[in-house]
Amino acid sequence: MCGIFGLITNEQNLPVAQTIREGLERLEYRGYDSAGIALVHNGSIELRKKAGRIIDINKDGWFDSMQGEFGFGHTRWATHGKPVYNNAHPHVDCTGKIALVHNGIIENYQDLRKELSLRGHKFSSDTDTEVFPHLIEEFMGKGFDLKDSVISAVKMCKGAYGIVVCHADNPDYMVVARKESPLVIGIIPGKTTFCASDIPAFLPLTREAIVLDDNEVAILRPGKVEIYKIDSGEPKTFNQFQVNYTMDAAQKVLDGKNYKWFMHKELHEVPRKIRDQVGVPQADLDSFAKTIMDADHVFITAAGTAYYAALAGKYQITQFGGPYIQAILCSEFVDALPEMPPNSVVIAVSQSGETADTMEAIRYAKEKFGAKICSVVNVVGSSLTRYSDEVIITTAGLEIAVASQKAYCTQITALTMVALRIAELRGRLTENQVANYHQALLDSADSIEQMIIEEGKIKEIGLKIIQSENIYFLARGLSQSAAMEGALKLKEIAYIHTEAYAAGESKHGPIALIEDGFPVIFVAPPDQTYDRLIGNIMEMKSRGGLIISVVASFDERVTEISDYTIRVPIANTIEAIETSIVPFAFALQTMAYFIANEKGLDPDKPRNLAKSVTVK
Numbered sequence: 059m060c061g062i063f064g065l066i067t068n069e070q071n072l073p074v075a076q077t078i079r080e081g082l083e084r085l086e087y088r089g090y091d092s093a094g095i096a097l098v099h100n101g102s103i104e105l106r107k108k109a110g111r112i113i114d115i116n117k118d119g120w121f122d123s124m125q126g127e128f129g130f131g132h133t134r135w136a137t138h139g140k141p142v143y144n145n146a147h148p149h150v151d152c153t154g155k156i157a158l159v160h161n162g163i164i165e166n167y168q169d170l171r172k173e174l175s176l177r178g179h180k181f182s183s184d185t186d187t188e189v190f191p192h193l194i195e196e197f198m199g200k201g202f203d204l205k206d207s208v209i210s211a212v213k214m215c216k217g218a219y220g221i222v223v224c225h226a227d228n229p230d231y232m233v234v235a236r237k238e239s240p241l242v243i244g245i246i247p248g249k250t251t252f253c254a255s256d257i258p259a260f261l262p263l264t265r266e267a268i269v270l271d272d273n274e275v276a277i278l279r280p281g282k283v284e285i286y287k288i289d290s291g292e293p294k295t296f297n298q299f300q301v302n303y304t305m306d307a308a309q310k311v312l313d314g315k316n317y318k319w320f321m322h323k324e325l326h327e328v329p330r331k332i333r334d335q336v337g338v339p340q341a342d343l344d345s346f347a348k349t350i351m352d353a354d355h356v357f358i359t360a361a362g363t364a365y366y367a368a369l370a371g372k373y374q375i376t377q378f379g380g381p382y383i384q385a386i387l388c389s390e391f392v393d394a395l396p397e398m399p400p401n402s403v404v405i406a407v408s409q410s411g412e413t414a415d416t417m418e419a420i421r422y423a424k425e426k427f428g429a430k431i432c433s434v435v436n437v438v439g440s441s442l443t444r445y446s447d448e449v450i451i452t453t454a455g456l457e458i459a460v461a462s463q464k465a466y467c468t469q470i471t472a473l474t475m476v477a478l479r480i481a482e483l484r485g486r487l488t489e490n491q492v493a494n495y496h497q498a499l500l501d502s503a504d505s506i507e508q509m510i511i512e513e514g515k516i517k518e519i520g521l522k523i524i525q526s527e528n529i530y531f532l533a534r535g536l537s538q539s540a541a542m543e544g545a546l547k548l549k550e551i552a553y554i555h556t557e558a559y560a561a562g563e564s565k566h567g568p569i570a571l572i573e574d575g576f577p578v579i580f581v582a583p584p585d586q587t588y589d590r591l592i593g594n595i596m597e598m599k600s601r602g603g604l605i606i607s608v609v610a611s612f613d614e615r616v617t618e619i620s621d622y623t624i625r626v627p628i629a630n631t632i633e634a635i636e637t638s639i640v641p642f643a644f645a646l647q648t649m650a651y652f653i654a655n656e657k658g659l660d661p662d663k664p665r666n667l668a669k670s671v672t673v674k
């Protein structure tokens with residue numbers, strides 16, 4: 059989390075401060091509790107920072123009016139220290155000549171801080187980050203140049219970092235370094251070099267990119283980059299590549315229609331993204347499926363929404379005749395598995411491909427136990443794609459809303475494609491049967507399109523529960539993924555306390571809270587769980603629960619016993635029913651969006667959250 063954007067240029071007409079501020083705004087999804095910019099100007103550091111969002115801080119051009127030749131900025135998601143001025147980045151050393159921004163967490167900062175304080179360094183923040191400029195100050199005091207001082211400093215730090223550093227006396231370069239936190243470089247050869255936490259941040263300025271790998275440091279000069287290995291100090295040859303996606307996705311416009319929020323626009327993109335996902339390259343699908351089939355043990359891991367997509371994928375792969383898969387939250391992976399059996403495969407699911415917990419899980423599995431990593435990732439070139447043995451890229455494209463939804467829909471579609479391919483390779487389904495399922499997945503996109511046309515009906519149901527303080531989401535089997543996703547969305551963007559439970563489990567405790575009017579949302583597709591789910595609905599209904607059910611358009615029995623229903627237009631065929639999880643979840647994502655919007659909340663940037671969680 060946290061967004062970093064910096065630039066160094068020899069182009070006289072490039073407004074440095076304004077360009078950095080605009081870059082930071084494109085990264086605000088990574089954190090938005092405070093922001094700051096540091097520029098090198100005539101041999102000193104000009105520094106401005108404040109708590110709040112960039113748009114408010116820059117009122118009257120507070121950032122844009124800064125003077126300087128080059129520099130960088132930071133938009134923060136607080137980890138160590140409250141979101142106040144002192145803790146906002148950039149941070150400086152005792153001399154005020156070294157400025158630095160950081161994304162990540164330094165685990166041994168308390169020890170380092172004590173040692174530095176004993177040697178006379180003065181700290182002005184509660185952050186872990188502030189040890190960096192002071193360590194660099196010490197090494198520069200010993201006669202090291204800026205790059206070697208950065209190398210020596212990062213070697214003393216345990217944890218994750220993407221950092222950018224400048225020194226007021228070095229008028230023509232700045233230094234970046236990374237370990238387990240993203241940092242990419244953009245370049246206009248001979249003119250300007252950018253560094254940022256992700257590629258889209260500099261995409262309006264250049265399409266030429268360079269990826270800095272873990273344990274590397276780079277010197278950035280105007281239009282020129284040198285990369286060195288941190289361990290050996292050796293220079294590294296590297297590739298520059300052209301980014302081939304566009305920034306259209308970064309506009310709140312779709313098919314000529316203007317949207318108030320990215321989340322709404324991105325929900326409306328889901329049908330086309332699902333169709334794209336069904337077209338996943340056959341070669342990628344084959345090697346992904348075969349790697350899973352060849353394994354003796356298969357695990358699946360992810361965080362948050364991606365984990366719920368992973369749960370759906372686990373069900374689909376097993377139901378279609380693939381291996382049993384053990385699902386483990388990535389933040390629990392290391393503790394849950396002190397040992398891993400030989401010949402294991404870990405499937406990792408992630409939108410960003412940078413989630414620190416996910417990366418920790420797969421590094422652990424691969425480096426300690428030789429597991430193969432198969433990942434389903436949205437961001438091309440992300441750490442996860444580079445670390446995996448097999449990759450399926452999801453077709454969600456750039457996702458701006460912090461609460462992920464089109465990524466979830468494409469992740470499940472991708473994993474269902476894998477499930478179907480395994481079924482075909484194992485002879486559980488014929489080619490024709492698989493073709494019918496593919497058609498059903500395409501039809502699920504049509505179903506969502508129909509729901510979009512009639513989204514007012516979903517909004518109406520949402521308005522019935524807008525005042526609720528607590529809501530249960532119950533489901534069985536595969537549909538639990540949709541229930542969990544619906545509950546998370548409502549919690550994170552509408553700030554309503556929700557809990558998703560396996561419906562059968564609800565009578566073992568949660569039912570104690572049910573009284574007149576307590577809303578209980580059931581995900582009730584007409585699959586093999588349907589009859590048993592009706593029993594659970596009756597248990598809640600007879601205690602006064604307000605029953606809202608998400609049902610197939612042709613449903614009768616659940617409709618009869620529900621107070622309200624959201625109807626999902628699917629065909630009454632096995633194929634349509636078994637692939638209907640995405641439209642069912644979509645209905646709940648849409649409902650959460652309307653509730654948040656109606657409450658006057660910002661669904662794109664929910665409080666305390668960041669899109670890419672790069673701390674453990």
Ligand code: F6R
Pocket residue numbers: 361362363364365407408409410411412413416460461462463546550669670671
């Ligand atoms: C919720 C949400 C998060 C992410 C989670 C994993 O709407 O967006 O729960 O799904 O932080 O992120 P990725 O998919 O980037 O690994």
